């Protein structure tokens with residue numbers, strides 16, 4: 001018969017076990033959906049929310065546990081939804097609020113978390129707040145950053161500073177109505193909010209609460225490092241940014257050195273405030289932890305501030321852009337090793353890593369690094385410690401689609417010149433998802449698509465890759481199976497370059513098998529002695545994941561002292577004994 005002390009002991013152990021359980025996001029497999037290009041259900045050539053709902057089972061099939069969706073809120077689409085006119089309404093192009101609710105309900109049934117793209121830095125110039133601000137209405141007057149500029153000795157009015165927009169040209173636009181310039185760090189149809197105004201901060205807090213109430217599991221926070229600019233001086237003026245000497249073109253974003261327009265010391269504190277809103281919501285409403293994923297292309301030391309500090313929690317996931325930003329086609333294994341370990345070393349204690357290699361702003365992985373390295377990056381992202389973040393289509397190895405200058409719609413390219421539009425355009429990574437080899441790749445039943453479908457869709461699509469045993473898609477699915485292994489989900493990680501050519505990731509957990517992922521980055525045959533690379537390894541391993549570059553089979557046994565890798569081969573080995 002149970003004694004009271006026995007029951008109390010069991011309760012305490014039980015509670016500790018629950019407390020110790022990792023929150024869902026720590027080892028989640030995230031998937032970024034760019035809804036415009038994912039699946040169109042109404043035949044207008046633009047993807048929609050019902051399309052996402054229809055494909056949630058596909059997410060399940062490929063082992064995804066959470067998805068972040070690029071914006072689908074009311075927008076004139078100058079930056080394809082990153083210019084929001086109403087922060088609490090779905091744009092009719094994507095569907096209705098009811099469609100959104102259905103999507104969330106279905107996602108909950110399938111246990112896929114839904115993360116909304118929260119765009120706090122700017123609104124659309126068609127947002128009611130901006131229209132009222134331009135009209136000088138008292139409440140809204142300081143919602144945005146306004147300045148009359150200066151009249152020079154020739155009587156010509158000039159913008160307040162030399163600040164440049166990310167999409168080219170002055171970051172200041174004259175507004176006839178208000179007779180002042182407003183700041184826009186992106187498109188002129190994306191005026192920047194004034195985050196020094198507490199009323200603006202409260203509006204944004206309210207947006208978060210609204211969507212939390214609608215059942216989202218968190219937010220991807222857009223372009224956060226632009227949120228604050230340097231404070232104006234006592235005359236209300238802003239300083240010029242110092243010049244960079246590598247361009248003379250004042251319209252080029254790189255014309256100035258960004259010391260006043262990004263990475264201001266106040267910015268991470270905004271995120272700390274938002275984290276509290278999420279926590280309060282959870283305290284009031286229960287449910288799983290709501291998360292923040294923060295987009296900041298800042299120096300790594302600054303990125304780390306977004307995790308929080310000893311007095312405040314920040315984002316659970318400040319996007320780790322080390323690989324996406326710093327790896328190149330020719331990077332050797334030491335460079336991979338450095339970038340990975342640098343993140344793990346600089347990450348504050350008790351925090352969790354995340355890995356990103358593709359998104360809607362960068363060229364496709366297979367186009368940047370070569371189609372032969374698609375599996376390499378999927379294996380790397382999914383076997384490193386922490387959560388993985390996959391951009392839709394990367395599981396298939398989709399390449400950049402060809403988009404002619406005439407078909408180009410991305411403002412980042414359209415604001416420049418035909419001669420170099422390909423260097424700036426983000427359209428090639430945004431072409432419609434390849435579902436089948438039917439017309440328009442099964443993306444739409446209509447007769448047009450908002451961007452052309454990539455020409456190779458018949459070779460690379462979900463339907464075809466399902467049927468090819470070592471397709472990128474099937475390698476990806478196998479990886480998701482491996483991620484369920486305790487060693488891969490929660491084990492320690494050791495990342496080492498074996499040579500310039502080969503990278504190795506060891507995962508281990510006491511009482512379990514050791515896993516080693518090996519990546520042959522270049523096109524030579526390589527032989528490695530793993531026992532020299534990692535200490536205390538079991539003597540033999542088994543192939544547990546191979547790719548179409550492999551000549552071995554799953555289950556083949558190999559000595560740790562001699563593993564041969566074919567050109568561009570990446571594999572996962574599992575020790576034959578536990579440790």
Ligand code: GLC
Pocket residue numbers: 079082083119186222223295360361
């Ligand atoms: C982020 C988005 C990008 C967008 C920009 C402005 O960087 O990822 O697509 O154009 O912010 O909102």
